[in-house]
Amino acid sequence: MDILTHIALGAQVIFQPINLLFCFLGVLMGTLVGVLPGLGPTAAIALLLPNTFHVSPVSAIIMLAGIYYGAMYGGSTTSILVNIPGEAASVITCLDGHQMALKGRAGPALGIAAFGSFIAGTVSVIGLMIVAPPLAKFALAFGPPEYFSLMLLGIIILIYLASGSILKALMMFVFGLLLSTIGMDAISGTQRLTFGILELSDGVGLIPAIMGLFGVAEVIANVEEEIKRTIISTKVKNLLPNLQDWRDSIWPIIRGSVLGFFIGILPGPAPVISAFSSYAIEKKLSKHPEKFGTGVIQGVAGPEAANNAATGGAFIPLFTLGIPVNSVIAILLGAFMIHGIQPGPMIISKYPDLFWGTVMSMYLGNAMLLVLNLPLIGLWVQVLKVPYPILFPLILLFCLVGVYSLNYSLVEIALMIGFGVFGYLARKFQFEMAPLVLAIVIGPMMENNLRLALVISQGSPMIFITHPISALFIFITLFLLISPFVPWIGRRRQKLQEKVEGEEV
Amino acid sequence: MKRFAWWSLLLALTLLPAHSLAATDFPKGPITYIIPFPPGGQSDVEARMQQPYLEKILGVPIVVNYMPGAGGALAWTKFAQAKPDGYTVCGINIPHIILQPLSQKDAAFKTDDLKPLCIFESTPIGLAVKKDSKINSLKEFIEFAKANPGKVTVGISGKLSGHHMASLQFEKMTNTKLTLVTFTGAAPQVTNLLGGHVEAIWGNSSDLVGYQTQMKILSIGTEKRMDVLPNFPTFQEQGLKFYPRIDRGVAVPKNTPADITAKLEKAFLETVNMPEYHSKILQAGFVPMGLNSQQSMKYIAEETEIFKKLLAEHNLLLKQ
Numbered sequence: 001m002d003i004l005t006h007i008a009l010g011a012q013v014i015f016q017p018i019n020l021l022f023c024f025l026g027v028l029m030g031t032l033v034g035v036l037p038g039l040g041p042t043a044a045i046a047l048l049l050p051n052t053f054h055v056s057p058v059s060a061i062i063m064l065a066g067i068y069y070g071a072m073y074g075g076s077t078t079s080i081l082v083n084i085p086g087e088a089a090s091v092i093t094c095l096d097g098h099q100m101a102l103k104g105r106a107g108p109a110l111g112i113a114a115f116g117s118f119i120a121g122t123v124s125v126i127g128l129m130i131v132a133p134p135l136a137k138f139a140l141a142f143g144p145p146e147y148f149s150l151m152l153l154g155i156i157i158l159i160y161l162a163s164g165s166i167l168k169a170l171m172m173f174v175f176g177l178l179l180s181t182i183g184m185d186a187i188s189g190t191q192r193l194t195f196g197i198l199e200l201s202d203g204v205g206l207i208p209a210i211m212g213l214f215g216v217a218e219v220i221a222n223v224e225e226e227i228k229r230t231i232i233s234t235k236v237k238n239l240l241p242n243l244q245d246w247r248d249s250i251w252p253i254i255r256g257s258v259l260g261f262f263i264g265i266l267p268g269p270a271p272v273i274s275a276f277s278s279y280a281i282e283k284k285l286s287k288h289p290e291k292f293g294t295g296v297i298q299g300v301a302g303p304e305a306a307n308n309a310a311t312g313g314a315f316i317p318l319f320t321l322g323i324p325v326n327s328v329i330a331i332l333l334g335a336f337m338i339h340g341i342q343p344g345p346m347i348i349s350k351y352p353d354l355f356w357g358t359v360m361s362m363y364l365g366n367a368m369l370l371v372l373n374l375p376l377i378g379l380w381v382q383v384l385k386v387p388y389p390i391l392f393p394l395i396l397l398f399c400l401v402g403v404y405s406l407n408y409s410l411v412e413i414a415l416m417i418g419f420g421v422f423g424y425l426a427r428k429f430q431f432e433m434a435p436l437v438l439a440i441v442i443g444p445m446m447e448n449n450l451r452l453a454l455v456i457s458q459g460s461p462m463i464f465i466t467h468p469i470s471a472l473f474i475f476i477t478l479f480l481l482i483s484p485f486v487p488w489i490g491r492r493r494q495k496l497q498e499k500v501e502g503e504e505v
Numbered sequence: 506m507k508r509f510a511w512w513s514l515l516l517a518l519t520l521l522p523a524h525s526l527a528a529t530d531f532p533k534g535p536i537t538y539i540i541p542f543p544p545g546g547q548s549d550v551e552a553r554m555q556q557p558y559l560e561k562i563l564g565v566p567i568v569v570n571y572m573p574g575a576g577g578a579l580a581w582t583k584f585a586q587a588k589p590d591g592y593t594v595c596g597i598n599i600p601h602i603i604l605q606p607l608s609q610k611d612a613a614f615k616t617d618d619l620k621p622l623c624i625f626e627s628t629p630i631g632l633a634v635k636k637d638s639k640i641n642s643l644k645e646f647i648e649f650a651k652a653n654p655g656k657v658t659v660g661i662s663g664k665l666s667g668h669h670m671a672s673l674q675f676e677k678m679t680n681t682k683l684t685l686v687t688f689t690g691a692a693p694q695v696t697n698l699l700g701g702h703v704e705a706i707w708g709n710s711s712d713l714v715g716y717q718t719q720m721k722i723l724s725i726g727t728e729k730r731m732d733v734l735p736n737f738p739t740f741q742e743q744g745l746k747f748y749p750r751i752d753r754g755v756a757v758p759k760n761t762p763a764d765i766t767a768k769l770e771k772a773f774l775e776t777v778n779m780p781e782y783h784s785k786i787l788q789a790g791f792v793p794m795g796l797n798s799q800q801s802m803k804y805i806a807e808e809t810e811i812f813k814k815l816l817a818e819h820n821l822l823l824k825q
Contacts, residue, residue: 140696140699140700141700142700143697143700143701143702144697144702184575184576186663186664186687186689187664187687188664189608189609189663189664189665189669191609191610191611194611196610196611197611198574198575198578198579198611198613199574199579201574201575201578201579201611202574202575337543338543340543340546340549342690342691342692342693343692344692344693344696345696345700346692346695346696350715407571407572407573407574408572448688448689452686452687452688455658455684455685455686456658456684456686456702456703458655458656458684
């Protein structure tokens with residue numbers, strides 16, 4: 001079978017010692033940043049990207065992807081033990097996970113979170129293997145008008161699903177679009193808004209922006225507030241969930257996996273949304289919804305599976321269309337380009353080792369995470385005890401070195417600090433970062449595709465409606481735009497919004 | 506005896522500074538080789554191929570450094586101001602180093618700030634359509650373009666680039682008018698051609714080689730057919746004296762002393778003329794060249810005149 005030869009190819013790639021090592025480093029780093037509050041996968045990937053220059057692109061992507069799904073594992077640990085979500089996607093795990101820990105069942109909670117994540121990771125890898133290649137072939141039908149309409153739809157979904165205020169998300173997005181117009185205009189070749197600074201002619205760098213917004217700003221914000229750290233001091237035992245636990249959580253895990261995978265494909269903070277949706281669904285399906293929040297295992301298993309599956313789903317638009325759906329994938333896209341791989345529908349056929357190697361690495365990485373997380377829980381708890389006066393300056397140092405090592409450019413350091421200050425202030429006023437980051441990435445793509453479509457159509461905007469795929473996206477976009485006026489959907493959104501307080505990815 | 510000592514001291518003093526700059530002494534430390542593009546691109550691949558040979562010939566480490574930005578203009582602007590001591594060399598691309606100072610306000614270097622050591626490789630540009638296109642030859646393409654003036658969409662990669670210039674020259678030679686669709690690189694160009702979103706593309710030989718089963722390459726900008734593209738004709742075969750291409754070379758800052766330049770030039774020429782270097786380059790879809798410093802300067806001057814005229818005709822020349 002075709003798929004078997006591909007799996008064999010992927011296995012051949014991942015079992016090279018260097019790739020195994022990078023996969024391990026990735027999931028290790030991922031768990032670490034997942035455990036540490038205040039440093040998420042976005043910042044971690046941005047920090048480590050410059051260190052991947054001198055390895056092959058496959059090794060680099062394998063490691064960076066490992067950070068992404070590894071963080072989902074790590075995040076649950078702190079949620080359960082300390083009641084501090086290591087990253088936004090694990091916010092919901094606090095509800096029942098920490099309650100379980102208080103009742104002395106921290107072991108099974110951590111265990112089911114790890115096993116659930118493993119099962120979900122597996123499901124999403126299989127989904128990725130089945131869905132991505134045919135979709136990539138289909139993606140050839142995507143020309144400039146289709147890309148533009150798809151991105152328009154994506155943005156509307158992103159803003160629609162924003163965890164905070166829609167208006168603020170929109171403002172951040174538009175600000176990002178404005179920033180993205182800086183630099184050389186790809187169509188006419190003229191410089192825009194560069195003020196004679198040659199470093200700006202390729203636009204505002206994504207890495208300085210992300211390091212500033214997620215690294216520097218996060219550190220400043222965390223310095224300000226004192227995070228209470230009451231770590232469950234009793235020894236965590238009985239990591240293996242018992243039979244009853246399994247019976248209770250197997251369906252939530254399966255439902256969470258499928259749900260997470262499909263939500264992952266959509267633009268937006270998929271791990272966060274899928275975790276919340278899974279919790280809501282499990283609560284609704286449960287015979288004892290009133291028990292949720294008091295430490296039921298379903299409330300841990302479902303969301304943890306969902307947020308992990310979502311990371312796999314998010315790779316589909318990346319590998320098939322070259323479109324990022326969240327800020328982590330946006331950096332991975334940047335990593336592709338830094339390694340000389342042009343993202344787009346040809347990636348799977350032109351770099352089969354990259355695609356299948358990454359997919360297989362995700363499978364292996366999930367297995368590694370299971371091993372890393374269960375026996376090493378004690379170690380991760382120790383990590384939580386690293387004093388912030390040591391941790392924060394280190395993060396700042398990494399940000400500075402990381403950005404400078406990209407292009408040896410002081411302009412980019414200044415940009416990063418600027419973004420850091422801006423990000424801190426924006427956070428104070430409850431603005432989200434994700435729409436801004438995505439706009440910086442998607443902005444030039446949108447602008448180019450819009451203008452190319454109009455060049456092809458000799459200036460007629462009808463091209464967006466006469467092309468059927470494009471017309472479909474435009475139609476859904478319009479539907480979403482008027483939907484807030486439909487009461488039923490409006491209420492739903494509001495409910496979701498009330499629950500989601502996460503701010504990252 | 507005393508007089509002799511004085512004389513020898515004087516002699517030593519006058520010789521000392523001259524001696525420290527003399528070619529016999531160069532190079533004493535590592536040489537930085539700047540690549541004006543991101544790692545992994547063709548410029549990088551070739552620098553890495555040259556690196557071990559250069560290190561052997563010159564006897565010092567060669568450090569490859571990347572300074573991507575503004576299509577190369579960032580590196581060239583900085584490099585033009587670098588210390589002209591031979592310890593920094595920089596990859597150059599033609600027509601980039603000619604077009605940027607002529608047409609871009611922010612590119613603060615002049616073409617002759619960069620003194621070429623050699624031009625080692627050329628990438629022919631070809632015109633390609635999709636495999637199932639109704640256009641089968643260059644002749645048919647020109648007829649089709651004449652019948653539909655301004656309606657035939659052709660994908661190029663980058664404005665004010667080699668592709669852009671090739672297209673303008675082609676339009677002038679064949680008296681046609683094409684609609685240029687500017688993509689940001691080879692991958693979106695190829696994808697859009699295969700997806701049927703543009704009629705044709707101007708493509709680099711190295712990119713076309715990988716897709717020759719999926720496209721019809723109507724013509725390629727070499728004098729003779731390329732070994733890696735045996736089934737596809739040249740423009741010359743079809744009566745057009747048209748050789749669109751992009752060339753790669755390496756340069757030092759303008760005021761680098763002649764003896765140091767000569768030593769570097771020799772090392773580079775020796776490296777890029779090795780048979781194994783040639784075969785690697787040919788296989789990847791490029792044409793090896795070995796222009797020395799003098800020939801390179803003459804070549805760049807000739808090309809500059811051609812592009813200056815072309816840019817002026819299309820009102821793209823920067824007002825000085």
